[in-house]
Amino acid sequence: MATIAYPAKGTLSRKAIFTAKNLSRFLSYFVLTLGLSFTLLPFIMMILSSFKTNLENLRVPPTFWPENFTLENYRAIFNDPKLPLLKFYFNSSFVSFYTVISTLFTSSLVGYMFAKFEFTGKRLLFGWFLTMMMIPMQITMIPSYLILSKLHLINSLWGLVIFSMVDAFGIFMMRQFCETLPNELLDAGRIDGASEWQIYWRIVLPQLSAPLATLGILGFMGTWNAYLWPMIVLQKIDVRTLPIILTWFNSTHTGQGALVMAATVLIIMPILIVFIFFQRWIVQGFTMTGLKG
Amino acid sequence: MNLTIGKRKSKGGLVIAKRHFVTSVTLPLLLYESLGLFVLGWAVVLMFFDYSPGRLGGPILGLGGSNPFVGLGHFIQMIKGTSVEANLFRISLRNTLIFAVAVLPLNLAITLPLAWLLESIGTRFKALYRTIYFLPVLTSSVGVALIWLSMYDPQAGWINAIIRAVGGSPVAWLSDPRAGFANVSVAMWAVILAYLWQDYGYNMVIFIAALQGIPQELKEAALIDGANPWQAFRKISLPLIRPTMLFVCVMTMLSSFQIFDIIQVMTNGDPNNQTQVLMLDIYKSAFRYQNMGWAAAESFVLFLIVMGVTILQMRLLRTEWEY
Numbered sequence: 001m002a003t004i005a006y007p008a009k010g011t012l013s014r015k016a017i018f019t020a021k022n023l024s025r026f027l028s029y030f031v032l033t034l035g036l037s038f039t040l041l042p043f044i045m046m047i048l049s050s051f052k053t054n055l056e057n058l059r060v061p062p063t064f065w066p067e068n069f070t071l072e073n074y075r076a077i078f079n080d081p082k083l084p085l086l087k088f089y090f091n092s093s094f095v096s097f098y099t100v101i102s103t104l105f106t107s108s109l110v111g112y113m114f115a116k117f118e119f120t121g122k123r124l125l126f127g128w129f130l131t132m133m134m135i136p137m138q139i140t141m142i143p144s145y146l147i148l149s150k151l152h153l154i155n156s157l158w159g160l161v162i163f164s165m166v167d168a169f170g171i172f173m174m175r176q177f178c179e180t181l182p183n184e185l186l187d188a189g190r191i192d193g194a195s196e197w198q199i200y201w202r203i204v205l206p207q208l209s210a211p212l213a214t215l216g217i218l219g220f221m222g223t224w225n226a227y228l229w230p231m232i233v234l235q236k237i238d239v240r241t242l243p244i245i246l247t248w249f250n251s252t253h254t255g256q257g258a259l260v261m262a263a264t265v266l267i268i269m270p271i272l273i274v275f276i277f278f279q280r281w282i283v284q285g286f287t288m289t290g291l292k293g
Numbered sequence: 294m295n296l297t298i299g300k301r302k303s304k305g306g307l308v309i310a311k312r313h314f315v316t317s318v319t320l321p322l323l324l325y326e327s328l329g330l331f332v333l334g335w336a337v338v339l340m341f342f343d344y345s346p347g348r349l350g351g352p353i354l355g356l357g358g359s360n361p362f363v364g365l366g367h368f369i370q371m372i373k374g375t376s377v378e379a380n381l382f383r384i385s386l387r388n389t390l391i392f393a394v395a396v397l398p399l400n401l402a403i404t405l406p407l408a409w410l411l412e413s414i415g416t417r418f419k420a421l422y423r424t425i426y427f428l429p430v431l432t433s434s435v436g437v438a439l440i441w442l443s444m445y446d447p448q449a450g451w452i453n454a455i456i457r458a459v460g461g462s463p464v465a466w467l468s469d470p471r472a473g474f475a476n477v478s479v480a481m482w483a484v485i486l487a488y489l490w491q492d493y494g495y496n497m498v499i500f501i502a503a504l505q506g507i508p509q510e511l512k513e514a515a516l517i518d519g520a521n522p523w524q525a526f527r528k529i530s531l532p533l534i535r536p537t538m539l540f541v542c543v544m545t546m547l548s549s550f551q552i553f554d555i556i557q558v559m560t561n562g563d564p565n566n567q568t569q570v571l572m573l574d575i576y577k578s579a580f581r582y583q584n585m586g587w588a589a590a591e592s593f594v595l596f597l598i599v600m601g602v603t604i605l606q607m608r609l610l611r612t613e614w615e616y
Contacts (some may be wrong), residue, residue, distance in 0.1 A: 011363035028410045032422055035407050039426055040438045042490065047450060049443065061454045109318055119315045125323075132329045136599065138551065138575060138592040141333035142585050145345060146354075166325055169530040190307060227554045228572075232580060243435040247558055250439055257443050268436035275431050279424055282551070284430075286495065287502035 050074070050262035057258040073262035083249065084238075085266065092241040095160050095230070096223040100216050101263055102165040108212060110166075111174025112204050116186065133168030137229065145232055155236045160229065161202050173288075177211045178204065214285035224271055242267045340367060340593050341491050343507040344586035360586070367590035378578065378587055384566050385574035391477055392570060393549040393602075396492075400545050403493045406498035409526060423501065425537070427494040434491065438558035441487035442467070445559075478567040484556050491555070492548070496541050503537035504530060539610040543603050550599050571595045 049057055050073055052066040077083060111257055117178065144163055145154075153159030189199045205212075227243045234240045237248065251265050275282055335354065344350070344360040345598040351357025370379045429437060443576055444451050445466040453463035464472055464479055507530055515525040531538075553572035556562070562569035562577075571591065579588035 006576060025414070028376075028414050029418075030412055032407065032414070035403075035423060036425055039429060039490070039494070042444060043428065045444065046440045058449050060448050061457065062449050062451055106322075110322060117311060117315050119312070119319075126317065129322075129326060132333070134324055135329075135333055136551070136596060138572060139336050139589075139596050140329075140332045141592070142339060142579050143332045145580075146335070146585075147332065149346070166322075188416070196310050200314075210308050221431055225431075227433070227435060227557075228576065234540050243554075244431045246433070246435045246439065250442075250558070257449070260439060261443060264436050264439050270433050270484070271431055271433070272428060276424070279427075283427065283498055284422065286430075286498055 007009045046264055048260050049258050050265045052258045054256045054258045057261075058255075073132045073259045074266070076259060077263055087238060088240060088242050088245045089270075091157060092224055092232075093241060094157050094229060095241060096220050098158075098161045099164050100219045103167040103170050103219050104212050104216055106166045107170030107215060108175045108178075108208055109200060110204060111176075112170045112178045114171070115178035116181070116183070129171075130168070131219065138199065141229065141232070146234060153233075155234060155239050157234075157239060159233050160241075163229075164223070167219065170219070173211060173215060174208065177208055181207055214281055214288065217274075217282055218285045220274075221271060221282070238240075294477070306359065323462060336589055336592075339586050339589035341365070343367075344589075345583045346585060347583050352446060356358055363586070367587055368594075370587075371590070373596065378584070381569065381574055382568065382591060385569045385571045388481065388569055389550060389552070389595075390572045392485060392488075392552055393546055395477070395481075395547050396488060396549040397542065399485070400493060400496060401541070403489065404496040404500055404541075408497045409491075410531070411497070412501050412504040413522075421500060426497050429491045432491065432495040434554035435558055437487060437491045438555045440557055441483070441490070441555075445483055456586045467560050468564050471565060478564075480560055480564055480568050484552075484559055484568055488549070488552065488555050492545070499537060499541055500534070505535040507533050513609065520612065535610065542610065543606050546602050546606065547599055550595065550602070 029222060048064065048066060051069050051071070052063070053068060053070055053072065056067055077085065114122070148154055148156075148159045148162075149158075153162070185207075186199055189203045194202065199230060224241075225243060226241070230241045231244050231247075234244060237245075240248070246263060246267050250260050253259055301317070335561055338354070338356065341362060341364055342356050342360050343354065343363050343366070346355070348359040350360035356362075370376060371382050373379075407426070411419060411426075443449075445453075447453060447465040447468070449464075452466065458465055466483040468479050469479060474482055510519060511529050511533075512525050515529050516522070520528065543547065551572055552570055553576065556568050556570055557576070560568045562573050572595070575588045575591045578591060579582045
């Protein structure tokens, strides 16, 4: 092995390097592909099962390819009057849209303020803010629910949005980006007579578009997939979001595995398609959140 | 002074304009944060009451009266109580610890080598591999749970099909309370596997980014000096990504202590409460049995554990930074 480190030692060892390198390369690919198959196989099973009949899906041993390729499961879901799928897509989109818009607004505004303004009690406020946001959801879940029920906001999609309008991580991120904005830029706006709100809206926001996009996509993914809190707040069927409707569908269609898999495909695919289109931003966003820590 | 604002922006006018801006941002924020403080205060008070929203209770937040003050009663129950809830709490606590302690090393054992391999291969396939490894992270946990539920099906599931194919006897993964491995029930192992599958892409991506951040010259220098790739990894890369290790360990621990979605859908705590974890127990106590005072006390315990583990990990991993 030691000879590998010294490339200029004649043709023979160069050949040895070549094969050793190839071997390790081959092994790397082998292990990575093994992991890849393990990652992909459950998805493939899901998609293939969704094209089987429910009867075929119960067969022992299971078939890999659907014997009688059928779209019946998808047809059944779209024609099920108890499952207005469009309504649930709307609910999920509604919650995600308003949550993301409001967190983008509050994160950029508050982040900008903490980065560029001096005022008495700033550090105190920031510290309070920081501690409040460290309190995990399971502590605040019960009183938040009680408040929503006092306000008659149970079963209201707005009830979901209210408690996630301010996002600590978003504010930290925006504060960091705002600190890099040159003060001259803001002062130029002031000299030209812009009001402070105009400066925020016309000068600061456009500068933040890249981090806002990242934050928005991450927030969207998180809200779209959220499960516990929506399950607590949304108790009536027709206001539920997609993940909750999926568990409900599963529990009301036991023994119809193929049908449930078709519903799962319909519910998880949109987000995966979004991911494939925006994947560079999304991966960057996730690593950004990771490397900050 | 005020009169000059409109005419010419004096320094005073600018200061006032800025102060206006700050006030109009801070005031709503303060209000919102006060609501947060109120919620937190309510959560703290709830732990000391036997509170159920179904009862009328006293005049302030329904506390007192038929929702009596019990002091530290809930916590005493948790430690030495014999009631059903107290037993269930202790079982949940144990299961949560098992889950978290199993997940962290398994996750690192998968993600670190794979990230290293992926980082070392050429760029051609790197993006594709990374994309696919990341897909489960973005899949809704309900979807993940349902996919694995069908894979674990005792009759028609793929896992038992593979076991039968190699001559083993099939296992009722999610419903057999007697089957186990290393003193942990198979149902627990089954949810651990499903959780790992959903989660490893995240840590991989973080590790890849950290490994990419290491200057190429350092690794090359080590290789020229005669180190093999494994030594270069152990002595150069690993120490340099220690901050990332800390982050990954803390985040993985945090999320596995708060595991809920996958278990709720896959087993809902069965069989025989073998997969009953704390979040699930809190959820059931609060929203199924309306026993919210007890649930608030339980969530406080979970919070303490999570805080404690985070601080401990930071201490442990930080001391080794100074090399």
